[in-house]
Amino acid sequence: xxxxxxxxxxxxxxxxxxxxxxxxxxxxxxxxxxxxxxxxxxxxxxxxxxxxxxxxxxxxxxxxxxxxxxxxxxxxxxxxxxxxxxxxxxxxxxxxxxxxxxxxxxxxxxxxxxxxxxxxxxxxxxxxxxxxxxxxxxxxxxxxxxxxxxxxxxxxxxxxxxxxxxxxxxxxxxxxxxxxxxxxxxxxxxxxxxxxxxxxxxxxxxxxxxxxxxxxxxxxxxxxxxxxxxxxxxxxxxxxxxxxxxxxxxxxxxxxxxxxxxxxxxxxxxxxxxxxxxxxxxxxxxxxxxxxxxxxxxxxxxxxxxxxxxxxxxxxxxxxxxx
Amino acid sequence: xxxxxxxxxxxxxxxxxxxxxxxxxxxxxxxxxxxxxxxxxxxxxxxxxxxxxxxxxxxxxxxxxxxxxxxxxxxxxxxxxxxxxxxxxxxxxxxxxxxxxxxxxxxxxxxxxxxxxxxxxxxxxxxxxxxxxxxxxxxxxxxxxxxxxxxxxxxxxxxxxxxxxxxxxxxxxxxxxxxxxxxxxxxxxxxxxxxxxxxxxxxxxxxxxxxxxxxxxxxxxxxxxxxxxxxxxxxxxxxxxxxxxxxxxxxxxxxxxxxxxxxxxxxxxxxxxxxxxxxxxxxxxxxxxxxxxxxxxxxxxxxxxxxxxxxxxxxxxxxxxxxxxxxxxxxxxxxxxxxxxxxxxxxxxxxxxxxxxxxxxxxxxxxxxxxxxxxxxxxxxxxxxxxxxxxxxxxxxxxxxxxxxxxxxxxxxxxxxxxxxxxxxxxxxx
Numbered sequence: 150x151x152x153x154x155x156x157x158x159x160x161x162x163x164x165x166x167x168x169x170x171x172x173x174x175x176x177x178x179x180x181x182x183x184x185x186x187x188x189x190x191x192x193x194x195x196x197x198x199x200x201x202x203x204x205x206x207x208x209x210x211x212x213x214x215x216x217x218x219x220x221x222x223x224x225x226x227x228x229x230x231x232x233x234x235x236x237x238x239x240x241x242x243x244x245x246x247x248x249x250x251x252x253x254x255x256x257x258x259x260x261x262x263x264x265x266x267x268x269x270x271x272x273x274x275x276x277x278x279x280x281x282x283x284x285x286x287x288x289x290x291x292x293x294x295x296x297x298x299x300x301x302x303x304x305x306x307x308x309x310x311x312x313x314x315x316x317x318x319x320x321x322x323x324x325x326x327x328x329x330x331x332x333x334x335x336x337x338x339x340x341x342x343x344x345x346x347x348x349x350x351x352x353x354x355x356x357x358x359x360x361x362x363x364x365x366x367x368x369x370x371x372x373x374x375x376x377x378x379x380x381x382x383x384x385x386x387x388x389x390x391x392x393x394x395x396x397x398x399x400x401x402x403x404x405x406x407x408x409x410x411x412x413x414x415x416x417x418x419x420x421x422x423x424x425x426x427x428x429x430x431x432x433x434x435x436x437x438x439x440x441x442x443x444x445x446x447x448x449x450x451x452x453x454x455x456x457x458x459x460x461x462x463x464x465x466x467x468x469x470x471x472x
Numbered sequence: 473x474x475x476x477x478x479x480x481x482x483x484x485x486x487x488x489x490x491x492x493x494x495x496x497x498x499x500x501x502x503x504x505x506x507x508x509x510x511x512x513x514x515x516x517x518x519x520x521x522x523x524x525x526x527x528x529x530x531x532x533x534x535x536x537x538x539x540x541x542x543x544x545x546x547x548x549x550x551x552x553x554x555x556x557x558x559x560x561x562x563x564x565x566x567x568x569x570x571x572x573x574x575x576x577x578x579x580x581x582x583x584x585x586x587x588x589x590x591x592x593x594x595x596x597x598x599x600x601x602x603x604x605x606x607x608x609x610x611x612x613x614x615x616x617x618x619x620x621x622x623x624x625x626x627x628x629x630x631x632x633x634x635x636x637x638x639x640x641x642x643x644x645x646x647x648x649x650x651x652x653x654x655x656x657x658x659x660x661x662x663x664x665x666x667x668x669x670x671x672x673x674x675x676x677x678x679x680x681x682x683x684x685x686x687x688x689x690x691x692x693x694x695x696x697x698x699x700x701x702x703x704x705x706x707x708x709x710x711x712x713x714x715x716x717x718x719x720x721x722x723x724x725x726x727x728x729x730x731x732x733x734x735x736x737x738x739x740x741x742x743x744x745x746x747x748x749x750x751x752x753x754x755x756x757x758x759x760x761x762x763x764x765x766x767x768x769x770x771x772x773x774x775x776x777x778x779x780x781x782x783x784x785x786x787x788x789x790x791x792x793x794x795x796x797x798x799x800x801x802x803x804x805x806x807x808x809x810x811x812x813x814x815x816x817x818x819x820x821x822x823x824x825x826x827x828x829x830x831x832x833x834x835x836x837x838x839x840x841x842x843x844x845x846x847x848x849x850x851x852x853x854x855x856x857x858x859x860x861x862x863x864x865x866x867x868x869x870x871x872x873x874x875x876x877x878x879x880x881x882x883x884x885x886x887x888x889x890x891x892x893x894x895x896x897x898x899x900x901x902x
Contacts, residue, residue: 174669251782251785251786252786252787253785253786271787273788273789273790274670274671274741274788274789275670275672275741275787275788275789276787278741279741279786279787279788293671294671294672294789295671295672296670296671296672297671329671331671334669334671357668359663359664359665359667359668360668362665363665363668363669
């Protein structure tokens with residue numbers, strides 16, 4: 150791990166002290182950069198023949214997913230494997246929450262089994278913070294309600310930085326369901342801290358004006374951002390939730406906010422097209438665009454692994470001297 | 473029977489306009505203009521305010537049904553420690569207080585276990601379900617002092633109109649928890665800057681204001697007194713100001729947390745900041761204080777809502793709404809309204825806890841007029857103290873004010889001439 154140790158040494162003067170990763174909003178800029186630098190080092194592990202380092206050997210990680218997820222859970226699980234940690238997966242249906250046990254009691258039980266890291270996905274905003282204040286273990290937020298999804302934002306800015314060489318000064322448009330999106334909130338904080346200009350695009354019901362109070366632009370026409378955007382991040386429209394109160398139909402959504410081929414022609418040549426997945430082909434974006442040259446959707450998935458390795462490593466060794 | 477002289481205190485009785493340093497006499501448990509016979513007990517009121525016993529017209533004592541949170545006995549002890557000689561219980565007990573036998577049970581239980589006067593309201597609708605009228609007249613005969621579906625809100629305006637019309641026959645006030653269910657949805661905090669950041673479902677101001685407006689229209693239509701409970705929003709104050717200016721029989725109530733705290737506190741995700749209606753923004757606090765100062769809001773109350781620690785120590789959106797408040801409310805209002813904002817005089821503040829609720833509910837309480845029940849609260853408006861929840865007499869501890877410093881508090885609570893609570897060296901009781 151030669152390259153990774155040199156990257157980690159960059160921030161030896163400022164020692165990582167957080168045992169938990171709860172939100173991007175609370176991170177210092179140097180902490181954000183430190184995670185990204187560490188992730189760059191860990192990314193090299195994935196391209197080796199033996200995709201494994203002993204960094205977390207002997208540590209136990211629990212993937213505690215109260216809300217279902219395949220993509221994020223698998224990514225955390227693989228990240229933990231590559232760090233040589235032992236992993237247990239618990240879902241809502243297999244946990245005692247079903248039997249009426251409180252979140253606190255379930256977590257205390259996990260701690261009593263000497264787990265080192267709990268990765269929590271929960272439908273309630275604030276659940277990871279609640280746990281982190283009550284447990285010695287590291288708590289990593291894998292998405293809490295509509296609050297934050299920090300590792301998603303980290304992998305997004307990692308991908309932007311990798312492709313564009315920087316984040317500062319870029320125009321980033323985030324499109325779609327912002328109100329109910331933890332991805333949007335974490336992205337807003339990460340992008341702002343790193344100096345990007347953030348514009349939110351979407352129907353007024355899903356992108357309320359109140360977002361302006363946190364320092365981003367809000368526009369109502371996707372066409373208004375096409376020519377200036379360096380990055381366009383299309384959030385998933387949650388068809389399964391049937392939010393008929395928020396917009397009348399999918400057709401109407403696509404008419405105003407779908408990234409069609411016609412609209413894509415107005416994009417800058419180097420504009421990155423991003424999507425946190427799973428994508429609805431033909432809804433958020435045209436199917437061909439998802440597979441096109443400007444799409445970095447699969448890079449995001451690959452980088453998610455590196456970012457999560459960095460987060461697991463930093464938080465579980467917080468305050469300890471890095472060897 | 474109890475005889476007593478309180479010597480040299482500053483008597484403030486807003487009902488009669490009295491404000492003077494004098495001795496106050498109690499003969500046979502009643503206020504008297506003549507001194508008690510020789511040998512009666514005497515206590516010093518020097519440096520203290522001698523006020524009519526305070527009334528909190530909005531408490532949840534959880535009995536029957538949820539006695540792990542509070543009982544009429546423990547709630548009354550907490551009330552006495554806060555300076556309250558009378559409380560009015562809300563009907564969202566388990567089962568709900570929606571029939572005469574339930575009312576009779578509570579009043580009987582209070583006679584057996586409470587150290588203070590415990591009044592109760594009855595439900596507007598059966599099971600608080602908002603679907604059919606509860607037996608209001610029979611509950612009046614059993615002793616309710618008002619009707620309310622507090623904790624819930626009758627959404628059917630036609631049903632509310634009939635209930636309001638019916639209540640008038642008994643000269644009964646209707647108390648309303650103002651919440652439009654459609655607008656509020658699953659909201660758990662004020663909809664605004666902080667709900668945007670935290671991603672928690674928002675509870676917009678309009679969800680309260682729409683029902684305040686509804687109540688103004690119905691009070692106007694039916695001529696019944698309607699009282700809007702625990703107002704939280706600037707718009708509600710504006711609506712109330714306008715309606716009262718036109719002489720509509722509408723009143724408003726303020727709870728201490730709505731002027732002491734904002735929605736920013738919820739970034740802690742601590743459910744002790746979760747109440748219904750929610751904590752709002754600075755501009756709402758300013759409007760509520762202005763509403764008190766100008767006389768638009770005329771009643772102060774706690775909305776004392778005890779919950780067990782294990783019930784509150786859960787995910788924020790899943791925690792129950794409400795906090796305890798009886799032991800801190802007077803102190804918070806003295807600290808903010810009297811000392812910090814100088815919004816009202818001490819006489820006005822006492823009126824909002826005595827003659828005003830007594831008048832609304834037609835209680836023969838809230839005054840030191842000779843012949844009245846000798847319910848008396850001794851207040852030291854300048855005493856600096858720190859609230860410690862572990863010393864609370866309530867059965868519950870769900871408060872955001874633990875460790876907070878206040879200026880002013882009750883130091884002795886007297887019911888029918890007998891001291892039921894007194895501030896001791898430990899800050900709790902003698």
